[in-house]
Amino acid sequence: MSEFDRKIITDAITRMLARREHSFNEIMRKLQQKGITGDAFMPILEEFKDADIQSDARFAESRARALYLKGKGPRAIKLDLQQYGVDESTAEYAMREIDADWFESAKKVKEKKFGEFYETEFALRQKQKQFLQYRGFYQEHIEYAVSANESS
The missing domain is CATH 1.10.10 (Arc Repressor Mutant, subunit A)
Structure with a gap:
């Protein structure tokens, strides 16, 4: 992979995460939709994850809180997080963190x-x-x- 390709992928991921938190799977899907192969973006995306720039836990908590404030129940929130590729333990953690009644x-x-x-x-x-x-x-x-x- 050329340095130019690496810069394009890094910029694309950075732009996504600058707007709001994204799940790992969501970023993968969006990069694939742009026609970028998994072989090209996976190492870069892993670097973002390892540096804690991309975090499924932060995404799940942010998404769960937003849906809770919109009046969604726990079943709907867990289902929504599943659709974004968040694993069950991370979803459970996020549900506890928002401290919902x-x-x-x-x-x-x-x-x-x-x-x-x-x-x-x-x-x-x-x-x-x-x-x-x-x-x-x-x-x-x-x-x-x-x-x-x-x-x-």
């Missing part, structure tokens, strides 16, 4: 969409539960959100 988050998401009142009609409660399930919350979070005490 999933019960209150589910309640806030439910209140934003359906209001604060407690729904007594079965069909409407089911609709709320399905919505929260779609947002990636687990059953215990959903039950808390739709059955929360009426005084809140």
Whole structure:
């Protein structure tokens, strides 16, 4: 590989990471889409990883926090991180690091969409539960959100 090719690959990776954190797999995919072969970029990408310039842990934490703030549940966040190639232990670590209160988050998401009142009609409660399930919350979070005490 020529020094010119190395500079192009290094610049491409640097530009990606300057905008936001990227997972290792995401950078690989983007470089392949640019027509750069794995043989050419893999050693350079490994250097970025070894120097801790690229970090799947930082990416996972950043992505998990952003999705949590958008009202996504833990199931949806873990699935999203998987799609970016983040391994399960790194995803679990990121989920602990964001220090999320999933019960209150589910309640806030439910209140934003359906209001604060407690729904007594079965069909409407089911609709709320399905919505929260779609947002990636687990059953215990959903039950808390739709059955929360009426005084809140």
